[in-house]
Amino acid sequence: MARHHLTIGMFTDTYLPQTNGVVSSLLASADALRRRGHRVIIVAPGLGEVDEAHPDVFYLRSASFPFYPEFRMAFPLPAKLVANLPRVPFNVIHAHSFFFIGCLGAYLARVRNVPLAYTYHTRFVDYAHYLPVHQRVTKTQAVWISREFCNHCDRVITPTTDVERLLRSYGVEKAIDIIPTGIDLATFAGDGEVPRTIAALQGHPILLSVGRIAKEKNLDFLADAFAHLVTRRPDARLVMVGDGPYRSELEQRCVSLGCRELVSFVGDLPQQQLGGYYSNADCFVFSSKTETQGLVLLEAMAHGLPAVAVDCAVTREVLRSAAGTLTDDDPHAFADAVELFLREAPAQREARRQAARTAATPYSSDALAVVLEQLYVDAAGSFAVAR
Numbered sequence: 507m508a509r510h511h512l513t514i515g516m517f518t519d520t521y522l523p524q525t526n527g528v529v530s531s532l533l534a535s536a537d538a539l540r541r542r543g544h545r546v547i548i549v550a551p552g553l554g555e556v557d558e559a560h561p562d563v564f565y566l567r568s569a570s571f572p573f574y575p576e577f578r579m580a581f582p583l584p585a586k587l588v589a590n591l592p593r594v595p596f597n598v599i600h601a602h603s604f605f606f607i608g609c610l611g612a613y614l615a616r617v618r619n620v621p622l623a624y625t626y627h628t629r630f631v632d633y634a635h636y637l638p639v640h641q642r643v644t645k646t647q648a649v650w651i652s653r654e655f656c657n658h659c660d661r662v663i664t665p666t667t668d669v670e671r672l673l674r675s676y677g678v679e680k681a682i683d684i685i686p687t688g689i690d691l692a693t694f695a696g697d698g699e700v701p702r703t704i705a706a707l708q709g710h711p712i713l714l715s716v717g718r719i720a721k722e723k724n725l726d727f728l729a730d731a732f733a734h735l736v737t738r739r740p741d742a743r744l745v746m747v748g749d750g751p752y753r754s755e756l757e758q759r760c761v762s763l764g765c766r767e768l769v770s771f772v773g774d775l776p777q778q779q780l781g782g783y784y785s786n787a788d789c790f791v792f793s794s795k796t797e798t799q800g801l802v803l804l805e806a807m808a809h810g811l812p813a814v815a816v817d818c819a820v821t822r823e824v825l826r827s828a829a830g831t832l833t834d835d836d837p838h839a840f841a842d843a844v845e846l847f848l849r850e851a852p853a854q855r856e857a858r859r860q861a862a863r864t865a866a867t868p869y870s871s872d873a874l875a876v877v878l879e880q881l882y883v884d885a886a887g888s889f890a891v892a893r
Contacts (some may be wrong), residue, residue: 512886514544514546516548517548517611518603519607519608520578520603525748530801531687533693535607539870542875550608552567564591567580567584568580592618601856608624612802623661623662626662631648656680657680662678662729664684666823667684668798685874692767692870693778703745704786713732714783714787715746716748719752723752727768727816734840745787746769749774788847789847808866811856811859812861813831814833816846831843
């Protein structure tokens, strides 16, 4: 049967130049779907002069969220763009958040009478501490809006079975499709180049952490584990790629632990520059327990970098076979696991690297785009029959 080319609207409240899992997921899906001949229009918050010029990326004016400056609050401006959006011939609309732009996408889906898909990327209850009100109230509200928004969509997508179970516990009744976020190795240009930070540490075992530096990422735990490790492996070094609202507190914790000189804080990097870090580190370390998938784990594995991660439902689902090790939520246990990694013979280490690459293979963005495309086609077909 001939494949129909679709016009897909992706509506998101977080976008470039921010670097996080939602942005990476959206870009990987959009690029893979475009390679398959579909038109993907992205509606996102704009930052003005730094916005990427792309004919199919529409920017709404935005301002920083008062209690979390990295998050942007969008407004229905420019008015001409908002007025013209209902005329865009979308075949399906895919919301990637349930804030203003996500809700705009949901509204347009009803106006255009097309199916609405929604990917639940974030455990919002774990972000309640950013609001200056009692967390019990905000967590209850996060559960309520998650349930209500999902139940008003035509298709709900989660990246793992753990998140599917979470939404069911919230009372989500709609059918849920489990489609992991894919990774596109073509975006990691310059894998053969050794970054200067890594080059300066040659001769030392290098642990790598990639991601937003935020309280909910459990990075105090990682600092504690690293401090334990260096009492036995004083030659070990930790490289942290990323930035965020908790960076100054984390740096101060490293100072208090006596390991600040052994930790390199690189800051945010575009995805194109991450390949050199993944390819030249010795072990990926991952302490977060609030992820919906843990995309950076997959990126590390795809580059042949084995990982040590805190055991939770999501890491258990992603980190399988000899690609890495799961540990208890205990800094001593985590440090022990990393030390065992660093003591492995070269042949065993190479076997782990190959196992990591193999485990990441099913997560190709092109392969998963086929699954997402079929979901869109099925949703559009069901919607047409229902009309």
